[in-house]
Amino acid sequence: MTERFSPRARLGIAALAAIVTVTAAVVTVIDAGNRAHSVDVGAPLWAVDAAEVLGREFAVFRSPLGGTEFSMEMGGFIDADSVVVTMAGMPDRQSYSLDDAELVALDAEDGSVRWRASAVDIGGCSPALLDGSLLCYSGPYVSAAAYSVFDIESGERRDVVTPWSPIIAVVSGDDILALEGDIESNDVRVHSGTVDDPEANWSKAFDVGGSWESGYVEPVMSVRGDLGLISLDETLGFDPETGDQRWLYGYTTCSTTHTSSDGVTLVLERDCQNDGQATRAYAIDQYGHEFARADFVSSGSGSYFSLRYSRDQPAGDSTPIILGDSGFDRKTGEKLWTNQEVLGSAQSLAVIGDVVAVTSADGTIRFVDLSNGEVLWDTRTERTGEILWDGDLVVDEGIVYGVNPRTGQRTWEVRVEPDGDDGVGTWVQPRELWGGERVLLRSSEDRITALKRS
Secondary structure: OOOOOOOOOOOOOOOOOOOOOOOOEEEEEEOOOOOEEEEEEEOOOEEEEHHHHHOOOOOEEEOHHHOOOOOOOEOOOEEEOOEEEEEEEEEEOOOOEEEEEEEEEEEOOOOOEEEEEEOOOEEEEOOOOEOOEEEEEEOOOOOOOEEEEEEOOOOOEEEEEOOOOOOEEEEEOOEEEEEEEEHHHOEEEEEEEOOOOOOOOEEEEEOOOOOHHHHHOOOOEEEEOOEEEEEOOEEEEEOOOOOOEEEEEEOOOOOEEEEOOOOOEEEEEEEOOOOOEEEEEEEEOOOOOEEEEEEOOOOOOOOOOOOOEEEEEEOOOOOOEEEOOEEEOOOOOOEEEEOHHHHOOEEEEEEEEOEEEEEEOOOOEEEEEOOOOOEEEEEOOOOOOOOEEOOEEEEEEOEEEEEOOOOOOEEEEEEOOOOOOOOOOOOOOOOEEEEOOOEEEEEOOOEEEEEEEO
16 A cells, blocks of 8 residues: 655744635636636745644544544535544554544634544544534544534534433434444434424434444435435434434445435446446435436446436526436436437436536536536546536536536636646545535545635
8 A cells, every 4th residue: 555645844833824814816718608808816825734733743624423433434524614624643554543532713804723622532523513613522442422512613622411311313404313322233313302302392213224334434324305315234214303204215236316405315336247227317306206207228328327426406496307328307317408418328427506527437527407407518537527616517627627617717726836646546536626605615635625714
């Protein structure tokens, strides 16, 4: 395995943030429609290295969502408006754990460290805040199971012991949903309550489970609209207000599923004995009712169609869903249009309002109007469509720039310094872009850079 080296610290520990004023400039570019126009050009606002934050040469940043054990999420953040909270520590490349971990809150305006707190016992954190605080929970190898609440402004920590060890806990409105139990034995329980009374609302047992590893791949539990979701080897939908089970679906090992932000679940079934070719795709609503279906033949339309979504933010209830090579009404299941040429070879999708970015095997990304299936524009740029910020797609090609998702017109760009030894070793994931309310951030495991102020 290739060893990962952090970049040399450019600033002293006392000067954590390198603040650069954004200077207004204008350049002329040619957009996707071969039209020349001017764009705003800026410079990075600030940059912070993990080595600087911890004062240790090989320190890395990691997402707080997955905690310190068995996590490979690089450079993740939790958006807390005026601050962004990340995790920093020393990577154990053998066990994928993070040693000497700390939660670090960076000021969104200048990158300065607002506060630091020990996170060695943190098993994960909720992506949504709880009344201005960050909710985290104990890790699987900590003796005392507990919720840990961090004040966003001060970092002050409060621990509350729970009667069970959470596998995951998420904030849903004013409530906390926690899942615990034995995944491998289909002995799973969900509790809804508060920090001080974790079972105040309800507690339910569910006959759903999976392999031990499934508890560490993707969020085991989430809330999508009015649907609570447990995602293991089977998928179970429940009412987050009452805990009542709504539906349970088991799939073949070759099947893939995706649940949208409004609770619509898309299922693609494949033939495991026939090169994993798609056999049918269907959609179920938040109550488990199938309302749309697309069937395939072994060598026909959409036989290799993917349900891998890099982004899913539909404009609303009128935005069509995609099954196979066709668009369907999100409520009635009526087929609205078909585009086999584009969707038949889709590798991944990114729904952006009323547009879907379709990535094909040859690297081409086509932007399709969801209302009629027509191609609006296309590009061969990698990762386009995965990040949306201030209404623009964000593309990272060394120069980071924003693109109008319907026209392909570039609207702004920022030139960014390379992140040290980017891309050495297959274990190291690519840098990621993250759009918050206040800033756009670019991150590798070594460095976090703020690119643009709203």
